[in-house]
Amino acid sequence: MISGKAQINELRDVDVSDLLGRDPVSPKPKLAGSCITGKSVLVTGAGGSIGSELCRQIIRLGPTRLVLFEMSELALYTIERELADIASHEQLSVEIVPLLGNAHHRHRVREVLATFGVHTVYHAAAYKHVPIVEYNVVEGIHNNVISTWYTAEAALETGVETFVLVSTDKAVNPANVMGATKRFAELVLQGLQERTTQTRFCMVRFGNVLASSGSVVPLFQEQIRRGGPVTVTHPEVIRYFMTIPEAAQLVLQAGSMAKGGDVFVLDMGRPVRIDDLARRLVNLMGLTVRDAGNPDGDIAIEYTGLRTAEKLFEELLIGSNVTGTDHPMIMRAMEHHLPWSKMQEVLNDLLVALASFDCHRALALLSEAVAEYHAELDIRDSVWKRKAVLPHAPAAKVADFAAKRRQSEAGKPAPGQSPIA
Secondary structure: OOOOOOOHHHOOOOOHHHHOOOOOOOOOHHHHHOOOOOOEEEEEOOOOHHHHHHHHHHHOOOOOEEEEEEOOHHHHHHHHHHHHHHHHHOOOOOEEEEEEOOOOOHHHHHHHHHHOOOOEEEEOOOOOOHHHHHOOHHHHHHHHHHHHHHHHHHHHHHOOOEEEEEOOHHHOOOOOHHHHHHHHHHHHHHHHHHHOOOOEEEEEEOOEEEOOOOOHHHHHHHHHHOOOOEEEOOOOOEEOEEEHHHHHHHHHHHHHHOOOOEEEEEOOOOOEEHHHHHHHHHHHOOOOEEEOOEOOOOEEEEEOOOOOOOOOOOOOOOOOOEEEOOOOOEEEEOOOOOOHHHHHHHHHHHHHHHHOOOHHHHHHHHHHHOOOOOOOOOOOOHHHHHOOOOOOOOHHHHHHHHHHHHHHHHOOOOOOOOOOO
């Protein structure tokens, strides 16, 4: 600016794509639109980081209707207003339906899918923050496993054509409850595929998303603006990264390539060291790192140690059996899964454990279904730890719940009782 080669209005905030370390993956528009154009589409978790970006891209691909399913009133209000502005400004002819609801309310989801004639579901609703889920085991399982199961069952019952689960690389060889629940959710869909040829279930697995809620980039930016230090858990921790638009594009394109029970992963290039990312962000914000080699630098970096249940590195594949797809940067993974009869047995047992707030039993069932996950004996759930031994529901109550569950699955309610959801 001093030399006259730039002006103040040319300044811009740091773009997260500057941190990616690779060129963004280009989408194939024909792939993205095949499950959307001229169809009724529903997004669960529509107000979240991934869900909202899915909605922004979907609305521009010509759906007849876009149903926003979200449990946060504020998040729903915000994304509905933004999408209405986009539709008005770009003269898009699409019906936008904002609906409050939780995905583990099976009857609510089924009613919504049937009422609005939904063809395609993008299931983005989930708890994704590793330590938070570790301290809230029962709610984490409810939101990530049971909601996926109930939403998928509702999709089967109402004839949904395509169901896409937004998954994570933390589902591979999971070291924490969050990763195990997401792998369990994948197994649920793979098992359900045995029961239908009408609905195609698939899941999309990718790494960390830059600038999403809970990601390190907003945290680092806040720390830099405060003058540091920037906190990195470990100097060698590495992650695969992608931008929010890339993640959403991958999800949309994968749905069109699904055959049923597919696991899709993105060729994300080389992983990024979080330490390198932090240093790059400091430099992009016009400052220097203060360390042994530069004691007069602006921002120090401190190493705090790996967080609860955090892995040093993440993976994208279970095994190495992968094939190509119509997109050169998207792979289809061929992985083991459990038959539906076994999955249904574990899910029913899991419901009983959750109803009695039995964290030990719930985590044991997670370990039983997800072969790569081994639950730690030290349960971190905050309620469980505070009470030392969480009181179980009376044995008769739990037995009654289990009996009603079995009768409900068989379609025969107990005498004088109504079937449960």
